[in-house]
Structures are given as structure tokens and as C-alpha cells.
Amino acid sequence: xxxxxxxxxKAPVREGxxxxxxxxxxxxxxxxxxxxxxxxxxxxxxxxxxFLSTSNLQLVLTQASVIGVVTVGMTFVITSGGxxxxxxxxxxLASVWATTLATQEYGFAGILFTAVVVGLGCGLVNxxxxxxxxxxxxxxxxxxxxxxxxxALQITDGRTQIVTVESVLDLGIPDAYVLGIPPLVLVFxxxxxxxxxxxxxxTFGRRTVAVGGNAEAARLAGIDVRRQRLYLYLLxxxxxxxxxxxxxxxxxxxxxxxxxxxxxxxxxxxxxxGTLLTGGRGTIAGSVLGVLVFTTITDIFALNNLQSDVQQIxxxxxxxxxxxxxxxxxRTGEA
Amino acid sequence: MPQTSRRGLLxxxxxxxxxxxxxxxxxxxxxxxxxxxxxxxxxxxxxxKPGTPVTIGFAGPQADHGWLNAINQNAKDRAKKYSDVxxxxxxxxxxxxxxxxxxxxxxxxxxxxxxxxxxxxxALTQVGLQAMKAGIPVINLDRIFASPQAYRCxxxxxxxxxxxxxxxxIGEKLKDKPDATxxxxxxxxxxxxxxxxxxxxxxxLKNYPNIRKTARQAADFTVESGQxxxxxxxQAQPKFDALWNHDDDQGVGALRAIAQAGRKDFLMVGxxxxxxxxxxxxxDTGVLKATVLYPPTMAASAIDLARALGQKKGVxxxxxLEIPASITLYSAVVTKDNVDEYLPTGFS
Numbered sequence: 001x002x003x004x005x006x007x008x009x010k011a012p013v014r015e016g017x018x019x020x021x022x023x024x025x026x027x028x029x030x031x032x033x034x035x036x037x038x039x040x041x042x043x044x045x046x047x048x049x050x051f052l053s054t055s056n057l058q059l060v061l062t063q064a065s066v067i068g069v070v071t072v073g074m075t076f077v078i079t080s081g082g083x084x085x086x087x088x089x090x091x092x093l094a095s096v097w098a099t100t101l102a103t104q105e106y107g108f109a110g111i112l113f114t115a116v117v118v119g120l121g122c123g124l125v126n127x128x129x130x131x132x133x134x135x136x137x138x139x140x141x142x143x144x145x146x147x148x149x150x151x152a153l154q155i156t157d158g159r160t161q162i163v164t165v166e167s168v169l170d171l172g173i174p175d176a177y178v179l180g181i182p183p184l185v186l187v188f189x190x191x192x193x194x195x196x197x198x199x200x201x202x203t204f205g206r207r208t209v210a211v212g213g214n215a216e217a218a219r220l221a222g223i224d225v226r227r228q229r230l231y232l233y234l235l236x237x238x239x240x241x242x243x244x245x246x247x248x249x250x251x252x253x254x255x256x257x258x259x260x261x262x263x264x265x266x267x268x269x270x271x272x273x274g275t276l277l278t279g280g281r282g283t284i285a286g287s288v289l290g291v292l293v294f295t296t297i298t299d300i301f302a303l304n305n306l307q308s309d310v311q312q313i314x315x316x317x318x319x320x321x322x323x324x325x326x327x328x329x330x331r332t333g334e335a
Numbered sequence: 336m337p338q339t340s341r342r343g344l345l346x347x348x349x350x351x352x353x354x355x356x357x358x359x360x361x362x363x364x365x366x367x368x369x370x371x372x373x374x375x376x377x378x379x380x381x382x383x384k385p386g387t388p389v390t391i392g393f394a395g396p397q398a399d400h401g402w403l404n405a406i407n408q409n410a411k412d413r414a415k416k417y418s419d420v421x422x423x424x425x426x427x428x429x430x431x432x433x434x435x436x437x438x439x440x441x442x443x444x445x446x447x448x449x450x451x452x453x454x455x456x457x458a459l460t461q462v463g464l465q466a467m468k469a470g471i472p473v474i475n476l477d478r479i480f481a482s483p484q485a486y487r488c489x490x491x492x493x494x495x496x497x498x499x500x501x502x503x504x505i506g507e508k509l510k511d512k513p514d515a516t517x518x519x520x521x522x523x524x525x526x527x528x529x530x531x532x533x534x535x536x537x538x539x540l541k542n543y544p545n546i547r548k549t550a551r552q553a554a555d556f557t558v559e560s561g562q563x564x565x566x567x568x569x570q571a572q573p574k575f576d577a578l579w580n581h582d583d584d585q586g587v588g589a590l591r592a593i594a595q596a597g598r599k600d601f602l603m604v605g606x607x608x609x610x611x612x613x614x615x616x617x618x619d620t621g622v623l624k625a626t627v628l629y630p631p632t633m634a635a636s637a638i639d640l641a642r643a644l645g646q647k648k649g650v651x652x653x654x655x656l657e658i659p660a661s662i663t664l665y666s667a668v669v670t671k672d673n674v675d676e677y678l679p680t681g682f683s
Contacts, residue, residue, distance in 0.1 A: 047571070050570060050571055050573070053570075055570065055596075056570050059566055059567070059570055062566075063563055063566065063567075153397075153399055157398070157404055158398045158399050158400050158401055158403060158404035159401055159404060159683050160400075160401055160558055160584055160587055160609075160611070160683070162587060162611055172591070172595050173594065173595050173597070174595070174597060247559065250559075250562055250591070251558045251559050251561075251562045251587070251588050251591055252558075252562075252587065252588075252591040253558045253587050253588070253591075255557060255558045255559070255584075256399060257399070257400065257555075257556075257557040257558075257559065258557070258558070258559050259559075260555070260557065260559070298563075298567070299567060299570075302552055302564065302567030302568065302570070302571055303567070303570065303571040304571075305549075305550045305551070305552070305571065307524070307551070307553070308524040308552075308553040309524065
């Protein structure tokens with residue numbers, strides 16, 4: 001709780017506030033880094049040649065990018081005490097709409113623009129329903145999940161819409177790598193840094209934490225809670241739009257099945273990362289580490305040719321282990 | 336040698352198609368067999384000439400991917416072709432309870448014949464029985480009911496045969512290569528059909544002792560999962576000679592991963608028969624050299640069978656009085672040599 005108070009107090013103890021925040025975050029984030037380190041060690045020991053190769057690290061980061069961008073948006077929403085169950089469906093809708101309207105005629109800019117606008121549009125609807133319509137986030141975004149998926153299915157008619165715009169596809173191949181870093185990973189990194197700065201260094205971020213910690217107190221403190229909530233779902237929708245564009249680059253197509261179960265992956269990554277499901281505390285670094293843990297697990301499984309049933313069991317066990325390790329660390333850290 | 340084998344496969348397909356009226360794609364050909372050589376008893380075989388009006392009820396799952404969409408389209412187009420057929424089609428649903436309700440509605444409407452592609456064959460067996468008891472014969476399409484009493488005729492694809500033919504094709508291509516390795520990008524592991532496809536593939540490979548399967552990963556039949564799992568497989572297997580991918584939809588993603596990794600050092604065989612896969616096979620610029628069919632034209636054939644059943648006719652080209660109790664389609668291998676023949680059946 002010292003965390004949120006430190007964040008709620010404004011300018012005077014800013015330096016001190018940041019220091020406390022940094023230390024708190026470190027206890028949790030370090031434990032998650034530890035989990036990641038263990039996974040890397042396992043990968044390095046079981047498949048030394050393949051796992052630690054440059055191409056594999058590029059792959060892990062690339063695969064983490066799409067869900068990573070979604071998770072950054074999700075972290076803001078959960079920090080404010082909300083939830084966004086519609087992220088996967090928004091990614092699907094944005095990807096099929098972008099590949100339907102924009103593919104042939106408008107090229108690169110058209111695809112990017114459409115994906116972002118559809119994401120923002122869905123976020124706007126979510127935000128208006130929740131902030132001004134008084135709907136519970138769980139229900140409003142569940143409704144969005146259903147209707148966005150339905151619309152995506154209607155638009156595609158079950159078809160896979162293959163993208164032929166070379167300038168988009170080229171971003172996914174090694175020729176486009178900047179200093180060995182895939183463009184998708186650069187976007188992911190930029191969204192992460194922006195998310196971290198916004199959450200930890202701006203009024204918008206402080207308001208988000210305040211709304212999540214105690215909405216009534218935030219209102220009394222002069223924060224326009226409703227507008228803040230609207231912005232947060234818009235932000236989540238924007239992240240989904242960006243993620244949809246990344247997915248189009250990655251898969252070269254738009255399909256109504258895109259983004260399947262992203263909502264669960266994003267929520268799990270955020271929670272494992274140390275964001276409180278009840279709101280009031282969020283850490284972007286933790287969420288991103290959570291995503292990396294998931295992606296690394298999947299990578300190690302595939303490298304070792306484990307079958308999907310074993311993968312699922314092991315994934316569940318590792319999630320539990322990660323949270324247990326983290327709680328222990330957090331407790332001793334706070335004591 | 337591979338040439339001969341492929342021709343053999345083709346011949347098999349042609350024979351089966353001609354025998355059982357299964358080629359919606361070749362519907363332009365005059366179907367003389369039925370007219371000139373009626374079945375042994377004198378019971379006429381079904382043909383294109385208008386006969387007794389038949390109302391066919393069609394109930395299928397939600398068309399949420401290319402193949403199922405093609406199924407619906409094939410059924411509708413085929414029904415339109417016959418002036419004596421009225422098609423009552425229900426909104427597709429993957430919810431068992433909803434589909435049962437829809438079929439009961441069709442039973443109450445007293446359609447003459449039902450064509451049912453159940454979302455889950457086992458779960459819908461009861462409603463199939465119900466229709467049969469109500470005197471409405473059921474054509475069970477693809478996903479099979481648990482009881483033979485629940486349908487008059489089953490027509491569907493051959494998942495085991497897909498694996499078998501994919502394995503044979505790869506085997507013939509690699510049989511002279513010592514220590515060849517293959518990998519498999521399977522479909523959803525929770526589905527029975529995935530196990531059958533893998534089993535067929537493994538059984539075929541047993542005939543080629545020089546070939547070893549070194550890796551298998553399951554994807555979810557989606558482009559996204561195909562890209563992700565294939566990218567990982569390519570990372571894990573720096574060298575292999577052939578890849579079998581169970582599904583052409585996830586194959587779009589797999590091909591994307593292969594392009595992203597810049598790999599060209601193996602041959603790939605797909606599954607199902609999507610148009611994009613056939614286009615790639617025809618262009619022959621990438622690793623995809625063949626796809627084994629799971630033809631959506633089976634829906635058109637199901638309409639043919641339902642019409643024949645409703646008009647109490649047999650099947651052209653066969654001397655049986657009645658339509659058969661079950662028809663398993665052939666999983667033909669589509670390659671550059673025969674792709675033009677199959678392209679019209681490709682779905683997007």
C-alpha cells in the first residue's frame with residue numbers, strides 16, 4: 001500500500017517515490033527474472049546449440065511481440081481495477097477488417113490505419129459502455145468478445161484472407177531486421193517503454209493507479225474517473241490494433257480465429273508479472289517478463305519435441321510454480 | 336517411379352469418383368451411365384433429369400473456417416442445380432444442444448431426407464435415431480454418428496488415408512535417400528481425426544526404412560498457430576528432408592514461417608485442398624509440392640445421395656438397387672501434374 005500512496009502523492013517526494021517504487025518492483029520483478037533465468041538455463045542445457053542461437057532468440061522475441069503489445073494495454077486496464085476480455089476478439093476483427101478493406105487498394109498505410117482504427121473503435125465502445133453506461137467491465141467486454149468475433153466471422157465468411165502487400169510482408173523477413181532485431185520486436189519494445197513511461201512517469205499513470213486503488217477516493221481527489229476509464233479501454237483497443245497489424249505481418253493473413261485466447265494469456269502474464277487483479281498496482285516490466293516466460297516455455301517445449309498434452313500439463317505447473325516463487329519473494333521482500 | 340505411383344493414385348480417384356457420383360467438379364460431363372444402363376432390377380439410377388420433388392433438410396456446424404464454409408457452399412450450389420430439390424438449411428452452430436434443436440425443427444417440418452454434418456458425431460447420435468424413427472432417412476456427412484441405426488448412409492473423408500497417402504508420396508520422393516528425415520505439423524491433438532492422420536502417416540513411413548520421423552508438433556488448424564509452431568519446428572530441426580502439414584489453413588501460416596526463416600531445403604505436403612495451397616503447388620516456386628485431399632465436394636455428393644434416396648433411386652454406374660450404406664472418399668494427392676483437375680474444388 002505504501003506503493004500507491006507514494007504514487008498518489010504528487011511532486012514533493014517524487015524522487016523518493018520513484019526509489020520506493022523501484023525497490024518494490026524489483027523484489028517481484030527479480031523473482032520473475034529468476035524464473036526466466038531458470039528457463040533459459042533449462043533451454044540452454046537441453047538444446048545448447050539451438051536454444052541460445054541468435055535466430056532462436058529472435059524467434060522467441062518475435063513470437064512474444066503480438067501478445068506482448070496486447071498485455072501492455074491489458075496491464076493498464078487491470079491496474080485501474082478493470083478487465084478486458086475482448087482483446088483477442090478485437091485483434092481478430094482488426095486483422096480481418098484490415099485485410100479485407102485495405103489489402104489490395106490501399107497497401108501498407110491502409111492496413112495499418114484500418115487495424116488501428118478498428119482497435120480504437122472497439123476500445124471506444126468498451127470504454128463508453130463501462131465509463132458512461134455504467135456496465136461492469138467483465139460484462140461489457142464479454143459482449144464485445146462475442147460481437148467482435150461474430151463480426152470477424154461474418155466479414156471473412158470463414159475464409160483465410162491472404163495478404164499480398166509486399167511492403168507489409170517484408171517486415172517479417174530477416175532482410176528487414178535492424179541490427180539483428182526484427183521490426184516486430186522493435187514495435188514491442190517501443191510499446192513497452194511507452195507503457196512504462198506512461199504508467200510510472202505521467203499524471204495519466206498516477207490517475208490509473210489511483211482509480212484502481214480506490215475509485216471513490218480518486219473521484220474525491222478531483223480525478224475524472226469516468227473519462228480516465230474511457231481512455232484506458234481506448235488504450236487497450238489501440239494496443240489490440242497494433243497487435244493485429246503485427247499479427248498480419250507475422251502470419252501474412254487475416255483470419256477470424258486470430259487472437260484466440262489472447263485475453264487469458266494477457267491476463268495471466270499481467271498477474272504473474274505482479275499486477276493486482278483487484279487494481280491499484282501494475283507493473284509493465286513484470287507483464288513483459290510474464291509474456292517472455294510463457295513464450296520461452298513454449299519455445300523450450302518445441303525444441304525438445306514435447307507433445308501438446310505434456311506441454312499443457314507442464315505449462316500449468318510452471319505457472320503455479322512461478323506464482324508461488326513470486327509470492328514467497330514478495331513476502332520476504334516486504335517483511 | 337514416383338510418376339507411376341501418382342498415376343496409380345489418380346486412377347484410384349477416377350475410379351471411385353465415377354462409381355459413386357462423387358465428382359461435383361466434373362458435373363458438366365454427361366452422365367450417361369444412369370440413362371443407358373439402368374441398375375440390374377430396372378430401378379432407375381439418379382440422373383440430372385427432374386424427378387419427384389424432394390425436400391432436403393441440411394444441418395451443419397458453424398462455418399468458422401474455410402473447409403466448412405466450402406461444405407455449405409457445395410451443398411447449396413448442388414441443390415440449386417436440381418429443379419426438383421428444395422433445400423431447407425439451418426444456421427450452423429457448434430453448440431450441440433442448438434444443433435439438436437435445429438434438426439428437430441427440420442424433422443417437424445417433415446423434410447423428405449436429412450443431411451447432417453454434426454458438430455460432434457457422438458453427441459448427435461440420438462437426434463439421428465429420432466429422425467430415422469420418424470421415417471426420415473439421414474445422410475450422415477463426415478463426422479460419424481455413434482450408431483449405424485442413426486443414419487441410412489454415411490459419406491465422408493478418410494483421415495487415415497490422408498496420412499497414408501501423404502506418407503506414401505513423401506516415401507516415394509525420398510526412398511533413394513539414405514537416412515532421410517521427416518517432420519510433422521499436426522492439427523489439433525484433441526481431435527480423433529488428428530490421431531488418425533498421424534497413424535496413417537506413420538504406417539506409410541514403415542514401408543520406407545531409410546526414413547525417420549524426427550519431430551512432431553501439433554497446431555490448432557489456424558494460420559496463427561501454424562506460423563508459431565512451424566517457426567519453432569524450423570528452429571528445432573536445422574535439417575530435414577520433408578514436412579507433412581495436416582491442414583492447408585494452418586499451412587498458410589507454416590509457409591509464412593518457412594519464408595521468414597528463408598528455408599528451401601525440403602519438400603512439403605499439405606492437407607485438405609485449399610485453393611491457396613493448390614495455387615502454390617501450381618506455381619511450384621516454394622517448398623509445397625503436394626496436398627492430400629479431404630474434399631468439401633462431399634457435401635455436394637451428400638445432396639446427390641439424398642436426392643436419389645428421396646426419389647427411391649440407385650446410384651448411377653453401380654448395379655445396386657439402393658444407394659450404399661457408407662462411402663469413404665479417396666484422399667487423392669494433388670501435385671503439379673494434376674492440380675488443374677482439382678483446382679475448381681479448392682476452397683479459400
